[in-house]
Structure formats: structure tokens, C-alpha cells
Amino acid sequence: MLVRDSVLIFGRRVLTRETKPVRRREFISLVGGAAASPILSAVNLRAQQTAMTRVGIVTIQSPTSAPYAAFRQRLGELGYIEGQNLTLDFVNPIRQSEGGAGAVQELIRRKVDIVLAIYQATMAAVVAAAPSIPVVMVAVDYDPLALGYIKSLAQPATEVTGLYLQQIDLAKKRVELLTQALPDVHAATVFWDAASEDQWKATASAAPEFALQLADVQLLDQPYDYEKALAQVPPDFRSVVVFPASPVFYRDRERLAEFAVRHKIATEFAFREWVDAGGLFSYGVNFAAMFRRAAEFVDMIAKGSKPGNLPVEQPTKFELVVNLKTAKAIGIAISPSILVRADAVIE
Incomplete structure (x- = not known):
């Protein structure tokens, strides 16, 4: 039935339009739908916020070690809670029959959304087996540009982004600091393995400039026998x-610190965590800070950013850390000029 609407104009009623009356049930439906709209929007928003993000990590380190603790902490600050909207899948390649490749296959089986790649072997395996999975790298002992994992730092143009530290560029500075910290030392040894071969070569190349003679020992089979190497x-x-x-030296940092003190050996390392464990001194980036930044890359990708559009970042701040307690234990004196320049001195 149609109802004619009318209005009074100068005392006369004028018909305006014909409308269909709204039934009570339809009225309730319309009102209810309007009221439900913001509720549904809120529900949809909450669903987006609580969608599970699964991050796969291949590592020989403990999941509770300092870098991963920093990674977890930053994700927590960004609103991620393990078990609610975040799953961290840690796989140890040593426990896989096919090593790193087997570990990556396990992550693929678990259907991870993003891979956090620390090792070059992990990167190679992901690119070969699942090139469509986004990768956030923390590359500290390989060159992703030279290996073709990214097209450029500014525009990776692949499914890979993250952080890249050129360790070989720090080799010369570490040799210089060694000769300044221990000016009476003119001979030293470098322990290296497959992951650090390029760094050993860069160190050997830099040593003559500072009148430092070097011997070297390559560590091959795990667990490394440091006594035999010495x-x-x-x-x-x-x-x-x-x-x-x-990665292996990092995992063995407490063991190496004990080994060095027992043999009265002065040691130089790449990251502070070694010095915190009892090593003599280090020069390098804040490793935990790199993992905090990696968490931010994970967050950006989880929210829809394409890895290929996120520029790869390189650390620009390096820290010198000295352990005076260790120096006293092995009976050596660190040059005052180094102590003045140190970013942190452990006493």
C-alpha cells in the first residue's frame, strides 16, 4: 500500500510524494543493521590485529639467548603476544639430517609466514626451496648483494630485506685496535671457520700495515676442539x-672465555656478548639492537609491506667494549688510550 506524504503550504495541503510504509520488522532490521555496523567494524579490526603471524628461525643458538630475547621484546612492544597473534618456530639445523636445508624444509612444512635468516645457508635454502616466502635477514657473515639475494640495498626487488653488516670492512679497524690496545704485541693467531673465511682473509690482508704477524687455524668439525687448535x-x-x-664462535662464547682465561690468552671478538661472557675486548655493532630492528621489519611485512620495497639497512654505530676483570685475570694491561675511547668498560 502506498501512502501519500503531504505538507501545508500557506494553509493549503499539498501532496509531495508517494512512499511505501515501513513494516515494524523492516524498521527493526534497518536500525539493528546500523547499530551493528560499527560493532562489525570493530570485530573485523580486532580479527586483523589478532591474526597469527608465524616466524621461522633457523639457529644453533638458544631461543632464549640475548639476540632472540631482544627480538621477542621488540615484537612485544609492537603488540605481538606469543600464542595469541605470534608464533616463533625455532629449528636447530644440527638436529636435522640435511642440516640447514632440512631445517628450512621443516619451516616450510610448518607453513611459516616469514623467515628470519641469520645464516647464509638458511638464505640459500629458502631462496632455492620457497622463493615466495618473505625473508628478513640479519646478515653478519655473508654479502647478500654479492650472492644475488637482493638487487640493491635501496631496492632489494626480491622477497628479501633486513639488515646487512659488512664484517670484512671492520677487519682493518679491529687489527688497528688490537695493536693499540696491546702495543707490545707483534704476533697473534686467528681462529676461523667456513662462516668466517672472508673475515680471516681481510684480517690477514690488513695485518702488515700495522706490523702484526699472524698465524691461523681453521676449525672444521663440531664441536670445535680449541685445545687442539691452540x-x-x-x-x-x-x-x-x-x-x-x-655462529659457532658466538654459541661457544662462554666456553671460549673460560678457555682464554685458563691459558692466559688475550682475545678480540666481533660482538659485545663475547666480552660480557668473559672475553677481553670487542669492536662491532650492538647485535641485540640489530635483532630489535629485525623485529620491526617483521612487523612491517606482517602488516602488508612488500620486502622488495623495504630498503636494506646497514648499521652505522659501532661500539668498543673492554673487560678489565678479564685483563686482570690474565695479567695484562690495556692501553689507557683504548680505555678512554671505550664505549663500555666491564669492571
Whole structure:
């Protein structure tokens, strides 16, 4: 039935339009729908916020180690809660029959959304087996540009982004600091492995400029036998040992600190965590800070950013950390000029 609407104009009623009356049920439906609209929007927003993000991590380190603690903390600050909207899948390649490749296959089986790649082997395996999975890298012992994992730092143009530290560029500075910290030392040894071979070569290349003679020992089979390695070193080269950045050396940092103190060896490392564990001194980036930034890359990708459009970042701040407690334990004196320049001194 149609109802004619009318209005009074100068005392006369004028018909305006014909309308269909709204039934009570339709009226309730319309009002209810309007009221429900913001509620549904809020529900949809909450669903987006609580969608599970699954991050896969291949590592030989403990999931509770300092870098991953920093990674978790930053994700928490960004609103992620494990078990609610975040899953961190840690896979140890040593426990996989096919090593790093097997670990990546396990992450693929678990259907991870993003891979946090620390090792070059992880990166290679992901690119080969699942090139469509976004990767956030923390590349500290390989060059993603030279290996073709990204097209450029400014525009990766692949499914890979994150952070890249050129360790070989720091090799010369570390040799210089070593000769300044221990001016009476003219011979040292570098322990290196497959992951740190490029760093060893860069260190060997820089040493002559600072009148430093070097011996070297390559560590091959895990667990590394540091006692056997030291026995291979000529006696005149045993007082100082340099450890480049390596996943295994990092994992063994407490063991290496005890080894060095027991043999009265001065040690130089790439990251502060070694010095916190008892190493003598280090020069490098704040490793935990890199992982905090990696968490922010994960967040951006989880919210829809394409890895290929996110520029790869390089750390610009480096810290010198000295452990005076260790210096006293092995009976050496660190040059005052180094102590003045140190960003942190552990006493």
C-alpha cells in the first residue's frame, strides 16, 4: 500500500510524494543493521590485529639467548603476544639430517609466514626451496648483494630485506685496535671457520700495515676442539687470539672465555656478548639492537609491506667494549688510550 506524504503550504495541503510504509520488522532490521555496523567494524579490526603471524628461525643458538630475547621484546612492544597473534618456530639445523636445508624444509612444512635468516645457508635454502616466502635477514657473515639475494640495498626487488653488516670492512679497524690496545704485541693467531673465511682473509690482508704477524687455524668439525687448535699454533703466536664473527664462535662464547682465561690468552671478538661472557675486548655493532630492528621489519611485512620495497639497512654505530676483570685475570694491561675511547668498560 502506498501512502501519500503531504505538507501545508500557506494553509493549503499539498501532496509531495508517494512512499511505501515501513513494516515494524523492516524498521527493526534497518536500525539493528546500523547499530551493528560499527560493532562489525570493530570485530573485523580486532580479527586483523589478532591474526597469527608465524616466524621461522633457523639457529644453533638458544631461543632464549640475548639476540632472540631482544627480538621477542621488540615484537612485544609492537603488540605481538606469543600464542595469541605470534608464533616463533625455532629449528636447530644440527638436529636435522640435511642440516640447514632440512631445517628450512621443516619451516616450510610448518607453513611459516616469514623467515628470519641469520645464516647464509638458511638464505640459500629458502631462496632455492620457497622463493615466495618473505625473508628478513640479519646478515653478519655473508654479502647478500654479492650472492644475488637482493638487487640493491635501496631496492632489494626480491622477497628479501633486513639488515646487512659488512664484517670484512671492520677487519682493518679491529687489527688497528688490537695493536693499540696491546702495543707490545707483534704476533697473534686467528681462529676461523667456513662462516668466517672472508673475515680471516681481510684480517690477514690488513695485518702488515700495522706490523702484526699472524698465524691461523681453521676449525672444521663440531664441536670445535680449541685445545687442539691452540696446540697447532707456534708458541710466539699464542698470547693473542682473534675470533671473527661466526655462529659457532658466538654459541661457544662462554666456553671460549673460560678457555682464554685458563691459558692466559688475550682475545678480540666481533660482538659485545663475547666480552660480557668473559672475553677481553670487542669492536662491532650492538647485535641485540640489530635483532630489535629485525623485529620491526617483521612487523612491517606482517602488516602488508612488500620486502622488495623495504630498503636494506646497514648499521652505522659501532661500539668498543673492554673487560678489565678479564685483563686482570690474565695479567695484562690495556692501553689507557683504548680505555678512554671505550664505549663500555666491564669492571
